[in-house]
Amino acid sequence: MAHDFAWIRPEPHGIHVVPADCWIDPSEPADHALVTHGHADHARGGHGRTVATPETLAIMKLRYATSDGAVPVGYGETIRLPGGVGATFLPAGHVLGSAQILLEHAGERVIVTGDYKRCPDPTCPPFEVTPCDVFITEATFGLPVFCHPPIETEIGKLLDRLAAHPERCVLVGAYALGKAQRVIAELRRAGHDRPIYLHGALERMCRLYEEWGVDLGELRLVSDATKEDMRGQVVVCPPSALNDRWSRRLPDPITAMASGWMRVRQRARQRNVELPLVISDHADWGELTRTVEEVDPHETWITHGREEALLRWHQLHQRRARALALIGYEDEDD
C-alpha cells in the first residue's frame, strides 16, 4: 500500500495540514492554527483562529492578553476541520494542557506530538500511546547520553542540600511554564511544606496552575521577603535570573538548575550551576525510542532537537524516519 501523506506538509514555519489549510504550532501568525501546548516557541500570538486545549488557551490568554478566535477542545475530543480532516487532542504529559494532535484524513492517521515525556508529572495527565501511520516526534534529548533519573532522586538532592546549609537558600532556575510548577508540586509530594519563594516572573503562571487545580502549597514573592526570611528556603526563578543582579538580594544562594541538560557536567558548569538537577519535561533517549516502538508507526518524522542520532536509531532498527528542518523551536532552557 502506497502512503505519501501529501496532505501533511512540513514547512520551515510549521506543519501545514493542506486540506484544512491550517497550521500546527506555526512560528508565524496564521489564519488557522492548532497549538499543542503553551510554550512560547509553539504557541505564538496573532493567529486568526486558535484551536487548543482550554488549559493551553488560558496560558496563551495570560501571555498575549487576548482570547480572540480561541476554540477549546478537551482531551479525547475530536474537532472536524475543513477538507474532511478530523483533529483529536490527546494528553502529551509535557506541561499543563499539552496535547498530541491526532489528524485523520482519508483513512490515514498522523500524530503530531508537540513536546512530550513519559514519566509521571503531578501537573498534567500522562502521554497516551495511540496507533498511527506517521508519528511526528520531537527529539530535544535525542542522544543516548540523556537518561533522566527518577525525579524523586533529584528532589532528594535538592532537599539534602537545603538541610545541609540552613543559613543559605537554594535558588532553582526553572522554565517559567511547566518546570517551575512541576518542581514545586514534586517538592510538596516529597513533604516539603515550608513556603516556597518565587521570582516575580513566575507568579502569574503559578496562580494559573492553581486555578486549574494543581496544589502548589504556600507561595511567597521574593520581593516581599527579607534575606532572613529566605534562609534555609527554596527560591524558584526563571533560568535567566540565576546569575542576574536580581539574585544579589538572596541569602548566599546555592545555584541549582532543573533541566535535562544538567546531565552533562560542562553544560552545568557553563551556567555556573552548583547543584545540577536533571529534571526535564521532554522525553529522554529511552523514552523516545520506547515510544516509537510502542506507537509502532509506519514512519517517524522528527521535528527538532538532536535528530541525527534518532534517525540513526531508526536506521539501526529498520524503521523509516525522516528529519524535518523546522525553525524557531528552542529548547535551551529545558
Add this chain to the structure above:
Amino acid sequence: MEEFAALIDALVYTRSRNEKLELIANYLQATPDPDRGWALAALTGGLDFPAVKASTIRNLMHERVDPVLWTLSRDFVGDTAETASLLWPAGEAPPDPPSVSEAVEALTAMTRRSVLSELPALLDRLDASGRFALLKLATGAMRIGISARLAKIAFAQAFGVGVEDVEEYWHGLTPPYLALFAWAAEGAPPPDTGSLPLFRPFMLAHPLDDTIVDLEDYVAEWKWDGIRVQLVRVGGEKGETRLYSRSGDDISGTFPEFLDALPIDAVLDGELLVRGVHQGGEKGGAASFNALQQRLGRKTVSKAMLAEFSAFIRLYDVMILEDDDLRDLPWTRRRAHLEALMPRLPENRFDLSPVVDAEHFDHLTEIRAGARDDAIEGLMLKRRDSPYVAGRKTGLWYKWKRDPLLVDCVLMYAQRGSGKRSSFYSDYTFGCWDGDPDAGADLLPVGKAYFGFTDEELRKIDRYVRTHTVNRFGPVRETDRSLVFEVAFDSVHASKRHKSGLAMRFPRIHRIRWDKPAHEADRIDALRALVRD
C-alpha cells in the same frame, strides 16, 4: 570509590576556591589510608596507567555502542570520559563499587591486552558518577579545575601543617604518600627524603609600593623577565639533576641542556632565560620573554630548538652547596659562596645576576627608569642580612617592577565573571583603532583584562555594559564601543593569535576614562611601535 566520585562531582560544580579547599580537606580527613593517598595523587596528576588511554575508552565503547551514536554523543558532551560514563550500559547487578585502592591496583596490573576485559569489569561495578571518576583517574587527565598546588594547600589545611613543609617533602615521596599522611595526620616524624633531588620552596618578594629602603641595609639586583627556576643536583658524579619551576613542577625534560650542567651537588636559585639574538640585543644577553615562550611547555625538544633558543640560568642565590645548607646564612654570605662558585660552572649555561650599584635610593630610581634591556622586569631589593626563607616574609625582599607601558583602548566586549563576580560583567576585551576613526577606521581587539579596578568601579562598568549592549553571544555582550580604558601592560609582542597581530603581556585596567571620547583612543600603530622583539 563512591566518596571519591562524590568529591570529584562536588569539585566540578564548585567555583569558590575556599569551598574547593574545604571539600578536599574534608575528604582527606575522613578517608582512610591508602585510599586518600591515591586520591591525592589523582588530584595532583601523580598517577599514570600506561594501559589506559583515551583511545582505549573509545575502543571499549565501539564494542558496546553504535559508532555513529558514540561520535554524535562524544561531540555533544565534549569529554570522552564523561561520554563513556553516561553511555556505559547499565549492568544487571546493583553497583558494587571497588575502593579507590582496589581500583588503582587493578588499573596498575592491566596490560594493553587485559585492559579490554578488566576495565569493563570495573566499570560494571559503578554508577555513572563512579564511572566518570574512575575514567578520569585512569586516564590521568582530571581537568576539573584543581591544580596540584591547590590540592597540597588542602592537604596542609586538613592536618594543620605548613604547605611549604608539604612541598619540601612532596617530591621525595610516591603515592599513596603513607609517610606524608603519617607525619601530617598522626604526628610521626617527617618523611625521610634523604638523598633525593628535591624541590625546596622558593623565597619570594613583596611589591615595594611606596616603601623607601636604605641601601645600607638592602642590596639591589635586576629582576629578569624569564621564569624562576631551581636547579638541584644530589648524589655526586653519578647523581641526578632536576630543574623545577616556581610551582615545584619538574621541568627537566623541557630543558635537557641542564641535566649534565652542574659539576657539583647544589641547589641553585635563578632565572631561566634564552640567548638574546632574537631581539637584536647585545651578544650573550637575554632575549625577551616571548623568545623563552618558544621553549615552554614542550615535552620533547628538537635539536633545532635547542640551538636556536639556547637556555641558560642567571643565578640569584645558592641554597645548598655540596653538603651545606646555606639557607640560614645572611644574603651577603650566600652571595660570597655563589660568586666563588661561578668559575666552576660552565659559562654557556650559567651567569651571575649582577648587583646594581647605586649610592642612594634616588640614584636607584634613576637607574630603574633608564633600564633599556627588554629582559629586565624591574628591580629586586634584598635585605643584606636576610636568610633564605620559604614564601614571602615582610621586610626581607621587595620587587620593584618597571613602570608599565600605557595605551588608551576602547571596550568592545564584556563577559560575565565567575565566583564572587558571577552576574557581573568583569572580563573585558578592548581594541585600538586600525587607522583614523573619523575616516571610518575600525577597532581591532588587542587584549583582554579582568582586573585593575575596584569593586565600586566594577559595579559602574557592569551598569555601563548592561545599558550599552548592542549584541549578545551567550555570556558575552558586545558594547557600543564608547568607553575608554587606560590599559597598563609590561610589554607587547608580535602574535599570530590575534587579528591585530599583537599580544600584550600582563595587561590590566589602569584607569577608566569616563571622560575620554572613544575616537581619541590610541591607534594600533602606537602599540605596534612598542614591540621590541
